[in-house]
Amino acid sequence: MSNPVQETAEIFAVARVGEYVQFTVVAPGVAAGFLPGHFVAVGVGGENTSMLLRRAFALYGATPSGQFAGTVQFIVAAHGPGTRWLLQRSAGETLDLVGPLGTPFPMPSGPAPAVLVGGGYGTAPLIPLANALLAAGSPVEMIVGASTASRLFGELVAKRTIGAVTVTTDDGSAGVHGRVTDVLPDAIRGVNAEVVYACGPMPMLRAVGDVARTHAIHAQVAVEEAMACGIGVCMTCVLPVRGDDGASRFLRSCVEGPVFDADRVRWADVGSLPDDLVGADAMAWH
Amino acid sequence: MTASLATLSLPNPVLTASGCAAAGRELHQFFDVAALGAVVTKSIMTRPRSGRATPRMAETPSGMLNSIGLQGPGIDSFIENDLAWLAAHGARTVVSIAGGHTDEYVEITRKLNGNAAVSMLEVNISCPNVESRGQVFACDVHASSRVIGAVRRAADPALPVFAKLSPDVTDITLIARACADAGADGFSLINTLLGMVIDTDTMAPALGGVTGGLSGPAIRPVALRCVWQVHQKLPSYPIIGMGGIRCGLDALQFILAGASAVSVGTAVFGDPSAPVRVLAELEAALDARGFASLAGAVGYAHRAPEHRLGPDAPQAAAS
Ligand SMILES: Cc1cc2nc3c(=O)[nH]c(=O)nc-3n(C[C@H](O)[C@H](O)[C@H](O)COP(=O)(O)OP(=O)(O)OC[C@H]3O[C@@H](n4cnc5c(N)ncnc54)[C@H](O)[C@@H]3O)c2cc1C
Ligand SMILES: Cc1cc2nc3c(=O)[nH]c(=O)nc-3n(C[C@H](O)[C@H](O)[C@H](O)COP(=O)(O)O)c2cc1C
Numbered sequence: 001m002s003n004p005v006q007e008t009a010e011i012f013a014v015a016r017v018g019e020y021v022q023f024t025v026v027a028p029g030v031a032a033g034f035l036p037g038h039f040v041a042v043g044v045g046g047e048n049t050s051m052l053l054r055r056a057f058a059l060y061g062a063t064p065s066g067q068f069a070g071t072v073q074f075i076v077a078a079h080g081p082g083t084r085w086l087l088q089r090s091a092g093e094t095l096d097l098v099g100p101l102g103t104p105f106p107m108p109s110g111p112a113p114a115v116l117v118g119g120g121y122g123t124a125p126l127i128p129l130a131n132a133l134l135a136a137g138s139p140v141e142m143i144v145g146a147s148t149a150s151r152l153f154g155e156l157v158a159k160r161t162i163g164a165v166t167v168t169t170d171d172g173s174a175g176v177h178g179r180v181t182d183v184l185p186d187a188i189r190g191v192n193a194e195v196v197y198a199c200g201p202m203p204m205l206r207a208v209g210d211v212a213r214t215h216a217i218h219a220q221v222a223v224e225e226a227m228a229c230g231i232g233v234c235m236t237c238v239l240p241v242r243g244d245d246g247a248s249r250f251l252r253s254c255v256e257g258p259v260f261d262a263d264r265v266r267w268a269d270v271g272s273l274p275d276d277l278v279g280a281d282a283m284a285w286h
Numbered sequence: 287m288t289a290s291l292a293t294l295s296l297p298n299p300v301l302t303a304s305g306c307a308a309a310g311r312e313l314h315q316f317f318d319v320a321a322l323g324a325v326v327t328k329s330i331m332t333r334p335r336s337g338r339a340t341p342r343m344a345e346t347p348s349g350m351l352n353s354i355g356l357q358g359p360g361i362d363s364f365i366e367n368d369l370a371w372l373a374a375h376g377a378r379t380v381v382s383i384a385g386g387h388t389d390e391y392v393e394i395t396r397k398l399n400g401n402a403a404v405s406m407l408e409v410n411i412s413c414p415n416v417e418s419r420g421q422v423f424a425c426d427v428h429a430s431s432r433v434i435g436a437v438r439r440a441a442d443p444a445l446p447v448f449a450k451l452s453p454d455v456t457d458i459t460l461i462a463r464a465c466a467d468a469g470a471d472g473f474s475l476i477n478t479l480l481g482m483v484i485d486t487d488t489m490a491p492a493l494g495g496v497t498g499g500l501s502g503p504a505i506r507p508v509a510l511r512c513v514w515q516v517h518q519k520l521p522s523y524p525i526i527g528m529g530g531i532r533c534g535l536d537a538l539q540f541i542l543a544g545a546s547a548v549s550v551g552t553a554v555f556g557d558p559s560a561p562v563r564v565l566a567e568l569e570a571a572l573d574a575r576g577f578a579s580l581a582g583a584v585g586y587a588h589r590a591p592e593h594r595l596g597p598d599a600p601q602a603a604a605s
């Protein structure tokens with residue numbers, strides 16, 4: 001397990017980044033255990049709020065030591081009432097955080113060329129991953145995409161981190177006119193990639209997995225499923241995933257994920273109950 | 287602050303709620319599960335169950351809907367892994383059992399007999415009865431009574447059997463009475479209320495299972511009313527109260543209404559250490575009101591006005 005802690009975290013800085021807002025908060029316990037791919041669950045609405053459930057955000061970075069020691073960063077996009085409440089917070093206020101949560105991106109055992117693919121704010125967890133891969137001597141290519149230019153995230157940081165980045169937008173308002181998967185095959189061939197990492201909307205993750213498979217390499221993707229608890233106790237966040245034994249089960253994306261091997265996720269069955277799932281036969285009348 | 291539930295005595299009255307704490311392991315990262323009165327495990331059935339399709343959750347004002355469908359590993363794996371882990375960590379365990387027909391409840395009960403790790407059985411009868419076209423046991427006096435009677439006969443005589451009732455009935459005291467007559471040693475009140483949400487973007491039900499169980503503070507007044515009514519009708523039967531408990535004063539309301547212990551469910555999702563916090567707050571609240579023991583507070587709100595005379599009355603009234 002990820003050894004999560006619950007912390008009252010002072011907001012150190014709030015900064016606008018395109019359509020998104022970047023939070024930097026003081027949470028030394030969360031920062032201490034951070035690995036790329038971890039997320040935090042943030043309480044919203046304040047004390048006695050009618051919003052009971054925490055909101056999940058991928059960690060964009062953590063600084064366990066040195067200047068700004070004990071801070072973590074995450075990126076918030078406006079969605080519904082919970083994220084809107086968060087977007088009204090300012091520096092000096094506090095947030096209630098639980099983290100780090102989830103299973104992080106698996107790291108290659110030695111230097112291995114990798115392509116990282118981020119969709120929208122999904123680029124956020126890939127930045128610390130890129131740093132970790134580079135530190136381990138792995139060549140890294142990065143593709144950053146979004147529907148339109150203002151929804152891009154992290155292209156400048158990615159460029160600074162890696163030296164180069166390929167940008168795509170569905171409407172052609174920035175970079176290549178098209179989807180991340182249009183440029184992915186070239187990127188894989190370009191670095192002779194042994195692994196692809198991705199975070200973004202589910203259809204994108206599925207498509208990235210398909211491309212990786214045609215190149216006979218693995219894609220490690222971070223999914224986003226609605227979560228009630230974020231810590232593994234409620235079973236709301238499940239996905240149908242094929243196991244080592246060949247049998248498929250509903251796995252909790254908050255604990256066994258959010259990072260999964262794309263080839264193991266039964267994308268076509270997300271949101272349904274396939275007959276061959278372990279235990280589906282016991283569901284009469286439910 | 288000892289809590290007594292039929293023959294079972296617990297060091298304190300705060301428990302987890304079934305399905306809101308899995309089997310304790312994850313919460314143990316936030317607090318020592320042995321510090322609770324007991325861990326109530328997710329309802330278990332004979333075979334592994336996949337649970338329902340997603341989405342399984344929708345947040346609602348001060349509540350949430352869930353439509354998990356009792357996903358679980360099946361009783362054998364549960365005993366070998368979960369129960370063993372709980373015992374190894376010194377937790378007292380209330381095992382919640384579920385079934386699609388009476389024989390399934392009995393089969394699970396037999397598998398748990400003689401297992402020292404089990405402190406109590408909580409019988410979740412808010413399940414569809416396969417033999418009755420999916421009608422929920424807890425909504426029918428005869429089906430409730432049949433299951434509870436069968437479990438009571440099959441279980442170790444020393445093991446308390448609590449019936450967990452659904453509030454989705456016309457008169458919960460009739461179901462409670464039937465369960466008591468069938469041998470229930472006490473009650474867990476309440477399970478979730480059936481509800482639904484429609485997504486106005488897709489214009490379809492928000493949950494994969496269409497309807498789901500409503501929990502959280504939104505249901506607290508309903509839960510409290512159920513505890514009140516059952517305690518009034520059956521004052522000698524211990525009750526584990528639950529439904530939207532978020533703080534010590536919420537728990538105190540249930541105790542005053544007649545509960546001998548409480549379960550903290552949905553609050554855990556917002557605050558993983560809610561059960562130990564509720565316990566500390568409840569202890570302080572009882573203390574502040576002069577209750578020397580938990581027993582003195584159980585059902586206190588039922589007393590006639592002249593027997594509850596302000597902050598100093600409890601000790602006097604208890605004597
Ligand atoms: C592992 C993970 C990482 C995430 N990382 C980020 C991130 O880095 N930046 C970011 O902006 N968003 C991220 N999200 C999505 C973010 O959690 C949701 O946008 C947010 O919960 C919506 O809350 P709301 O109150 O604004 O919306 P509402 O739709 O009103 O939320 C209602 C309920 O549904 C849940 N919910 C709704 N949409 C989602 C969703 N897409 N994913 C999960 N739960 C949802 C909420 O938690 C809440 O309980 C992530 C989600 C997950 C699961
Ligand atoms: C996600 C979830 C899963 C649940 N699973 C079960 C279960 O397996 N068995 C059961 O008897 N009750 C189950 N319940 C009901 C709770 O145990 C409890 O009775 C109810 O939620 C009211 O308490 P609360 O408002 O504190 O959550 C579940 C509730 C939730 C929210």
Ligand code: FES
Binds near residue numbers: 230234237252255
């Ligand atoms: S969100 Fe509760 S188990 Fe994953």
